[in-house]
Amino acid sequence: MVGRNEEKARLALSAMKKLGFGRKQATPVLKRLFRLFDRQWEPIEEDSYRALAEAILDDQLLQLHPQSQPQPNGGGNEVPGQEEEELDAEEPEISTPDRPSTTPPFRATPQSSSSFRAPAPPSGPTAFRATGTGTGTAGGIVERGLVLAPALNDGAQTTPSATALLTKHKHKHMMDAEFQQPAFFFLKHPKPEPPEPQPVDMDASGCRDVQPGLILRSRNLNLASSSSDLNALPPPDRNPHHISGSDKNRAIQHHSRNTDMSVEPTSSSTLINGTGSQVQEIDVASSPGGEVKLSLKCSADPSKLKMPDLEAVYKMVEDKYLCSDKLLPPDFSIPGLMAEICQSVVQMGTQHTMTEHITQSHTVGNGSTSKCVEGGSASSTPAPQPHLALSRTTHDVHDISRGQENVKIPIANESGRGKCPPSFSYIPGNEVFQNGIVNISLAHIGAQDSCADCFGDCLSAPVPCACARVTGGEYAYTPGGLVKPEFIDKCVSVNRIPEVHHKVFCKTCPLERSRDKASPEPCRGHLVRRFIKECWSKCGCSMRCGNRVVQRGIRCNLQVFSTGNGRGWGLRTQNALPKGAFVCEYAGEILTCVEVHGRAVENMKNNRYTHTVVLDAGWSSGGSLKDEDALCLDGTFYGNVGRFINHRCRDANLAMVPVQVETPDRHYYHVAFFTSRKVEALEELTWDYGIDFDLELGPVKVFECLCGSKYCRGSRRHRQRLRNGNGNGNGRSRIEG
Numbered sequence: 001m002v003g004r005n006e007e008k009a010r011l012a013l014s015a016m017k018k019l020g021f022g023r024k025q026a027t028p029v030l031k032r033l034f035r036l037f038d039r040q041w042e043p044i045e046e047d048s049y050r051a052l053a054e055a056i057l058d059d060q061l062l063q064l065h066p067q068s069q070p071q072p073n074g075g076g077n078e079v080p081g082q083e084e085e086e087l088d089a090e091e092p093e094i095s096t097p098d099r100p101s102t103t104p105p106f107r108a109t110p111q112s113s114s115s116f117r118a119p120a121p122p123s124g125p126t127a128f129r130a131t132g133t134g135t136g137t138a139g140g141i142v143e144r145g146l147v148l149a150p151a152l153n154d155g156a157q158t159t160p161s162a163t164a165l166l167t168k169h170k171h172k173h174m175m176d177a178e179f180q181q182p183a184f185f186f187l188k189h190p191k192p193e194p195p196e197p198q199p200v201d202m203d204a205s206g207c208r209d210v211q212p213g214l215i216l217r218s219r220n221l222n223l224a225s226s227s228s229d230l231n232a233l234p235p236p237d238r239n240p241h242h243i244s245g246s247d248k249n250r251a252i253q254h255h256s257r258n259t260d261m262s263v264e265p266t267s268s269s270t271l272i273n274g275t276g277s278q279v280q281e282i283d284v285a286s287s288p289g290g291e292v293k294l295s296l297k298c299s300a301d302p303s304k305l306k307m308p309d310l311e312a313v314y315k316m317v318e319d320k321y322l323c324s325d326k327l328l329p330p331d332f333s334i335p336g337l338m339a340e341i342c343q344s345v346v347q348m349g350t351q352h353t354m355t356e357h358i359t360q361s362h363t364v365g366n367g368s369t370s371k372c373v374e375g376g377s378a379s380s381t382p383a384p385q386p387h388l389a390l391s392r393t394t395h396d397v398h399d400i401s402r403g404q405e406n407v408k409i410p411i412a413n414e415s416g417r418g419k420c421p422p423s424f425s426y427i428p429g430n431e432v433f434q435n436g437i438v439n440i441s442l443a444h445i446g447a448q449d450s451c452a453d454c455f456g457d458c459l460s461a462p463v464p465c466a467c468a469r470v471t472g473g474e475y476a477y478t479p480g481g482l483v484k485p486e487f488i489d490k491c492v493s494v495n496r497i498p499e500v501h502h503k504v505f506c507k508t509c510p511l512e513r514s515r516d517k518a519s520p521e522p523c524r525g526h527l528v529r530r531f532i533k534e535c536w537s538k539c540g541c542s543m544r545c546g547n548r549v550v551q552r553g554i555r556c557n558l559q560v561f562s563t564g565n566g567r568g569w570g571l572r573t574q575n576a577l578p579k580g581a582f583v584c585e586y587a588g589e590i591l592t593c594v595e596v597h598g599r600a601v602e603n604m605k606n607n608r609y610t611h612t613v614v615l616d617a618g619w620s621s622g623g624s625l626k627d628e629d630a631l632c633l634d635g636t637f638y639g640n641v642g643r644f645i646n647h648r649c650r651d652a653n654l655a656m657v658p659v660q661v662e663t664p665d666r667h668y669y670h671v672a673f674f675t676s677r678k679v680e681a682l683e684e685l686t687w688d689y690g691i692d693f694d695l696e697l698g699p700v701k702v703f704e705c706l707c708g709s710k711y712c713r714g715s716r717r718h719r720q721r722l723r724n725g726n727g728n729g730n731g732r733s734r735i736e737g
């Protein structure tokens with residue numbers, strides 16, 4: 001085993017050498033990651049050692065700015081050498097080629113029962129660096145979510161188990177940051193009571209005239225703006241693959257026969273372009289065997305024609321449409337368009353059969369009929385409404401958003417008869433519940449935060465505008481409407497290996513304060529996140545500007561489906577999506593942390609879980625955050641499709657990015673999901689919630705994770721191993737102090 005590790009380490013170090021990182025620099029980081037990843041090499045080796053390279057870079061950065069590294073636990077200065085020594089004292093398995101394997105470089109350190117208590121929070125808005133000593137669970141991810149519940153601060157009474165020691169380590173990960181990550185809360189509470197009038201709590205930061213629960217606006221901006229802002233756009237195309245031709249281009253419609261397909265009458269349309277110089281003819285032929293063949297005829301001067309590469313042609317047309325009209329989804333492709341045409345031909349051509357199918361399906365309430373009904377609705381005959389037959393839900397299985405999104409989002413239920421997702425009110429954007437303050441006044445937006453002088457599409461301007469400042473002077477988006485791969489990779493890395501990224505600690509954490517106002521627990525830390533700032537109301541560009549993606553709403557074809565494996569409903573994409581594509585945001589009620597906690601306290605006996613995302617990315621800005629500025633999004637009762645995204649440990653295919661759409665005030669932002677890799681058609685979309693599965697020891701039970709990932713840290717088996725102190729299955733405790 002040691003020999004194998006030596007070989008693996010040698011390869012890793014040599015890969016790092018090729019990137020310009022010396023052995024001295026890379027070795028301690030490698031050891032840290034190795035331990036962090038539960039002695040698994042796979043996540044280290046993945047993507048050509050990306051995690052390792054990033055961790056080394058992080059180290060380098062932090063060494064360049066040592067002033068940004070105050071110590072967790074209020075200790076003295078920690079230097080890499082010391083850190084390595086500490087690691088060496090704990091890890092018995094890995095040795096690198098420059099250290100003889102006969103000398104165990106790590107040794108287990110016993111922990112006292114009190115040691116897992118969180119350290120005192122840092123004394124100011126200070127910066128910390130990851131020590132990397134946090135121990136991962138299977139797959140190496142230290143749980144980093146938060147569970148908001150009345151009695152979570154009882155760590156002192158908890159047996160000093162391996163799990164608790166893990167918690168202690170999490171508290172050690174203190175880092176510098178300007179941003180932090182949201183986390184899911186898992187709560188039980190009933191439906192919210194009608195809001196009662198609350199006294200206005202004056203805000204010293206310039207919001208004295210702000211009423212609780214009020215969205216400040218200086219003109220008719222709507223927080224739930226995805227759809228309202230989109231009014232400026234041409235009417236959304238229900239079928240984003242559909243490109244409509246103008247009537248004046250449609251010169252001839254005629255029927256012909258296609259000998260290849262032999263037999264059935266076919267249709268053909270001839271299109272003449274604007275200049276009339278070229279004729280294109282599309283033939284559609286069908287055979288008695290049910291085959292349909294489409295063919296496209298173009299005429300050109302034969303002396304000049306040299307058949308181009310078809311891929312290059314696709315690319316040219318795709319580029320043309322993607323660049324000129326961003327209403328097309330990022331996965332738009334010419335072959336996809338052709339497939340869509342075929343599908344529509346079959347759908348329209350078999351409409352009679354489908355209608356019969358729909359009628360039959362009603363009786364079993366099978367949600368898979370939603371697609372068929374959509375096909376049926378293309379005719380002038382009103383489509384039957386399957387949800388009426390289901391009767392237990394108000395959801396429209398054709399479109400759960402009921403027309404509030406750019407695209408229809410059908411519900412498919414392949415595994416359960418007559419079942420529909422639980423009842424909730426669909427809102428495409430966030431809405432304040434009661435006391436949260438979201439300041440989106442125009443006065444709040446300075447000239448330096450917008451591009452009043454821009455026109456059209458900022459991405460085509462020779463120099464990036466002021467709106468790219470947040471992302472280092474470059475736009476996060478490509479002209480094709482995707483988040484750039486480097487940006488998304490960084491976001492993924494923060495998710496996957498939070499320990500090597502920055503974390504900030506509040507002076508007094510609003511989350512902890514909401515649990516126990518009198519004596520709040522120390523802050524557990526908030527992960528640093530990179531923000532995207534889109535062009536907004538004060539910008540001069542158009543709504544089609546490439547720096548407006550999230551605010552234009554959902555563009556891809558999503559589907560809510562029943563997972564059928566104990567995880568309830570999930571969300572999937574109907575088409576393949578490239579890496580970096582915007583999927584949807586997590587929309588819900590905007591609540592203060594206190595309000596969320598209030599719901600939990602009042603309703604602990606209710607068996608309903610609530611899923612709340614904490615908007616903690618702006619909490620590092622310094623000072624003590626007021627309760628009304630510490631916001632969460634709760635999609636339980638009012639939400640969008642984001643509420644159906646299930647959790648997957650570590651290798652989820654979505655990355656969460658905080659996106660500023662209305663205000664530079666980072667207490668409020670949009671929680672946007674982008675694909676972190678290419679996603680296949682009908683693949684489930686998942687997000688790593690960052691749950692602390694350990695907190696099942698508390699009064700609120702976190703669900704047992706059924707994500708199926710090999711890195712799962714929340715399965716019963718995994719947690720049982722933790723309890724047994726046998727994290728890696730080889731008799732050695734994975735959780736070390």
Ligand SMILES: C[S@@+](CC[C@H](N)C(=O)[O-])C[C@H]1O[C@@H](n2cnc3c(N)ncnc32)[C@H](O)[C@@H]1O
Nearest residue numbers: 567568569611643644645646647703705706707
């Ligand atoms: C935000 S909701 C996701 C949608 C949910 N599946 C539904 O049917 O409404 C989160 C809840 O889904 C379930 N869930 C999500 N991911 C899961 C997983 N990996 N394993 C088991 N249950 C999961 C849990 O019940 C969790 O409380």
